[in-house]
Amino acid sequence: MAVNNPCQALLRKIQQVEFVTLELNLYLNTHPEDQKALEQYNCMHRELCELKKQYEQQYGPLLNYGWGMNTGNSWRWAEQPWPWEM
Amino acid sequence: MWIYEKKLQYPVNVSGKNVQLAKWIITQYGGPDGELAASLRYLNQRYAMPTERAKAVLNDIGTEELAHLEIVGTLVYKLTKDASVAELKAAGLGGHYADHDRALFYVDAVGNPWTAAYIQAKGDPIADLTENMAAEQKARATYNWLINLSDDPQVTDVLRFLREREVVHFQRFGETLNYMQEYLNEKKYY
Numbered sequence: 001m002a003v004n005n006p007c008q009a010l011l012r013k014i015q016q017v018e019f020v021t022l023e024l025n026l027y028l029n030t031h032p033e034d035q036k037a038l039e040q041y042n043c044m045h046r047e048l049c050e051l052k053k054q055y056e057q058q059y060g061p062l063l064n065y066g067w068g069m070n071t072g073n074s075w076r077w078a079e080q081p082w083p084w085e086m
Numbered sequence: 087m088w089i090y091e092k093k094l095q096y097p098v099n100v101s102g103k104n105v106q107l108a109k110w111i112i113t114q115y116g117g118p119d120g121e122l123a124a125s126l127r128y129l130n131q132r133y134a135m136p137t138e139r140a141k142a143v144l145n146d147i148g149t150e151e152l153a154h155l156e157i158v159g160t161l162v163y164k165l166t167k168d169a170s171v172a173e174l175k176a177a178g179l180g181g182h183y184a185d186h187d188r189a190l191f192y193v194d195a196v197g198n199p200w201t202a203a204y205i206q207a208k209g210d211p212i213a214d215l216t217e218n219m220a221a222e223q224k225a226r227a228t229y230n231w232l233i234n235l236s237d238d239p240q241v242t243d244v245l246r247f248l249r250e251r252e253v254v255h256f257q258r259f260g261e262t263l264n265y266m267q268e269y270l271n272e273k274k275y276y
């Protein structure tokens with residue numbers, strides 16, 4: 001599926017990386033001693049944080065309740081389109 | 087507590103309006119084997135689980151099911167948002183329109199409202215984990231039937247993603263059940 005704007009493209013990248021961290025999280029719940037998976041989890045966690053920071057600086061909070069930063073001089077959380085509208 | 091992330095777990099695109107397909111897909115929103123039932127079942131069973139692992143598995147899969155609920159809701163919303171009353175009527179959604187207009191509601195493919203009778207919490211971890219494994223298989227089968235019904239390749243792509251997740255959840259619940267059986271056996275002998 002072609003992505004036509006940079007905001008969507010970055011979001012797509014976040015979805016991909018977060019899918020990996022989610023999968024590793026579920027896997028580690030039942031394989032808590034797997035060192036390789038632990039290492040991968042931390043590595044992907046760092047990449048995910050970096051991508052989310054990048055996204056929020058440009059497009060506003062991705063997470064609510066103080067977990068995402070708001071840039072600019074208006075509250076972007078309530079301005080940006082919702083997932084089902086994108 | 088939960089923090090909302092303003093994005094879908096998986097991108098949802100549709101080729102266009104498709105009221106008939108939405109009427110079938112909504113069963114994964116509010117039907118017996120749908121995402122609402124899955125999420126509420128797992129999140130509620132957490133409290134009675136005796137091992138830390140089982141609590142983590144139920145918590146995290148229950149949370150992922152909420153993300154799937156949002157994906158299914160998005161599919162239905164996008165497939166119906168521009169539908170005319172005549173189109174809703176033709177697809178058998180005249181009754182839905184009378185009660186809800188184009189708003190989403192927790193119903194199955196023939197309009198029955200969601201009920202807590204779809205789910206159970208027995209308090210017995212073996213019984214509950216076994217129920218969850220069956221629930222994942224029923225959800226997988228439902229996605230299979232929906233894929234067979236779908237005439238929109240972009241919708242089919244999303245349904246395939248969701249079907250695959252049920253397979254992974256089944257696997258994780260199976261591992262949790264094995265570990266639980268070992269744990270309960272050990273407890274019996276020491």
Ligand SMILES: [Fe+2]
Pocket residue numbers: 124151222225251252255
């Ligand atoms: Fe599932």
